[in-house]
Amino acid sequence: MGMDEPRPPASRHIALAAELTEEIAAGVYPVGGRFPTEQELQERFAVGRHTVREALKVMAEQGLLWRRRKTGTVVLAERPVSPYVHSLRDLRGLFDFAQSTRLTVHHEGYAALSDRTLSGFTDLPDKRWLRIAGLRTTRADDAPLCWSEVLVPERFVPDRDQVRTGERAMYEIVMEQFGLKLDHVEQEITAGELPRQFASLLRAEAEAAALIVRRRYVAHTGATFEISHNLYPASRYSVRSVLRQRV
Structure with missing residues (x-):
């Protein structure tokens, strides 16, 4: 699913979160490894800062990512682990x-x-x-x-x-x-x-x-x-x- 397809604004961050989740499951970003920065994701998918932040928030809530200021974002699990x-x-x-x-x-x-x-x-x-x-x-x-x-x-x-x-x-x-x-x-x-x-x-x-x-x-x-x-x-x-x- 490419992010270059037009989508309603309300669903854009959900689509982004789903695509990144699939990449984690496929091993593109290994557990314990560094995850791309907000700016890198903005440039790659041609979306705004708010879209990226909301997508990362969804993934963090699912237990996939751990986000911390200054140290960046780290992959915690291959698949969602929380409710x-x-x-x-x-x-x-x-x-x-x-x-x-x-x-x-x-x-x-x-x-x-x-x-x-x-x-x-x-x-x-x-x-x-x-x-x-x-x-x-x-x-x-x-x-x-x-x-x-x-x-x-x-x-x-x-x-x-x-x-x-x-x-x-x-x-x-x-x-x-x-x-x-x-x-x-x-x-x-x-x-x-x-x-x-x-x-x-x-x-x-x-x-x-x-x-x-x-x-x-x-x-x-x-x-x-x-x-x-x-x-x-x-x-x-x-x-x-x-x-x-x-x-």
């Missing part, structure tokens, strides 16, 4: 998540409002929803991350061929196709046990601790156009947020 760290400072963080992971669809069909998959949210007028469910993996090393279920009201069902590729997030496709703008995302994280039927698929122990992340996507019109449920082995996922005092 997936999801930095949520704004809505762009959700788009970054979609760019750094991939969904392989296992099930596709319609669900009624009364189904348990829609539990946890209220004020949903739509009665019929398209349900897409499957295994979400990291793009960097194709490691299983979570079991993901995405539900979209029938009136907002997007081009299903685009959905099946797993290359773009469902909400991105829906917004583009129906001319919607994302107003806000409601998120709820709860703890539980990993059901036995998902353990082998996720390469985890049955009944181990799990995290359930539920999100509701609301458009500028006030309509809920997507609900997602992601089930993670607890050791695979961490959320990092920045909370600021209102002035």
Whole structure:
């Protein structure tokens, strides 16, 4: 994957991090060795300083790099060793998540409002929803991350061929196709046990601790156009947020 291809600004640092991660896995930069400087990476990939810093931050959070002022950056591991760290400072963080992971669809069909998959949210007028469910993996090393279920009201069902590729997030496709703008995302994280039927698929122990992340996507019109449920082995996922005092 070349960095000379045009990409949306929000995904550029994710693409850079993925490419550099692949190079580390291939032995281009050995463990314990020096990693290129920010300036070297800027020149090589023709990207800005911010893009490089954000890419290196992602790799450091995954345990691949150790960064220290004056001494430079050192490679710590061939593959990510820490849980997936999801930095949520704004809505762009959700788009970054979609760019750094991939969904392989296992099930596709319609669900009624009364189904348990829609539990946890209220004020949903739509009665019929398209349900897409499957295994979400990291793009960097194709490691299983979570079991993901995405539900979209029938009136907002997007081009299903685009959905099946797993290359773009469902909400991105829906917004583009129906001319919607994302107003806000409601998120709820709860703890539980990993059901036995998902353990082998996720390469985890049955009944181990799990995290359930539920999100509701609301458009500028006030309509809920997507609900997602992601089930993670607890050791695979961490959320990092920045909370600021209102002035």
